[in-house]
Amino acid sequence: MGTEEILTAAGVGSGDEVVVPSYATPGAAEAVRYVGAVPVFADIDPGTFCLDPAAAEAAVTSRTAAVVAVPLFGHPADLPALQRVAVRRGLLVVEHVEHGRPESPDPRRQANAACLDARLTGVLTPPVAPGVRHGYHSYVVRVPGNGRPDRDAFARALRSRGVGCRVPVQTPVHRMPAFRRELWLAETERAADVCLALPVDENMSRRELQRVVSACNALGGLLPAAA
Known part of the structure; x- marks a missing residue:
């Protein structure tokens, strides 16, 4: 399923916030807005260029329902660390991939x-x-x-x-x-x-x-x- 479908199936929608990276294409933010939620932008890890788990957690509020990670340039996002944030905060973690699935390394x-x-x-x-x-x-x-x-x-x-x-x-x-x-x-x-x-x-x-x-x-x- 795409990001929109995953968020919708989890009940994320109007009134919710979803943490996304800003250093990326707008696809993740567009998916969040598509389901009626508000994208909240967090900073990246300077090494991987992907969403920084600490920055993502700092962006969480009482309205946050999910975090959307984006693998960038072929480097995967730190999903294990983001999952730990999600467990602490009761959030959903979604990996947004522009073409539907991660590409295998060549x-x-x-x-x-x-x-x-x-x-x-x-x-x-x-x-x-x-x-x-x-x-x-x-x-x-x-x-x-x-x-x-x-x-x-x-x-x-x-x-x-x-x-x-x-x-x-x-x-x-x-x-x-x-x-x-x-x-x-x-x-x-x-x-x-x-x-x-x-x-x-x-x-x-x-x-x-x-x-x-x-x-x-x-x-x-x-x-x-x-x-």
């Missing part, structure tokens, strides 16, 4: 990611929680610096060297007009400013991977805003 993507992990310098490669298999649907790095201009200048320089890259989450959901909330989610804001998705497709050749490595390492991780 061994070639994992091999390509391992290659990048071993060779990249100047950017912070994606950490993986212990005991977790990262699917690397996106290979998301952090570009060191003091905010958006540094990451964006780095991305422009990569593209000029023939390396495709993209900002994985352009705007956190709590800053989108349809869901706008006046709140500060520190790790969410930081990720939105410094994260960049590098190519890691399963059909990439070793030469293409080396082009990514060479371009990133040549840039040194930080460029002036005017670059």
Whole structure:
């Protein structure tokens, strides 16, 4: 079942609040609103980019009925920790997957990611929680610096060297007009400013991977805003 069906079957609806991550697509928040409940945004874990269980618990009120976790970029959410929060607070935990079910990790993507992990310098490669298999649907790095201009200048320089890259989450959901909330989610804001998705497709050749490595390492991780 999809998130809407699970929430509806559990009796979640009008007057209820549901904790969701803001650093994600709006799908989880839309599902919550679809059943008549109110999405409440909580911060992410800086390592996994998924909903931080402590932040989720801090967002719980007397009206909270559920927590919706979203696996991001191929890294699963910390469902065991969220389940412990749910037990303490009497909540439902739902995993929201955009395409109906989690995708199985692709061994070639994992091999390509391992290659990048071993060779990249100047950017912070994606950490993986212990005991977790990262699917690397996106290979998301952090570009060191003091905010958006540094990451964006780095991305422009990569593209000029023939390396495709993209900002994985352009705007956190709590800053989108349809869901706008006046709140500060520190790790969410930081990720939105410094994260960049590098190519890691399963059909990439070793030469293409080396082009990514060479371009990133040549840039040194930080460029002036005017670059």
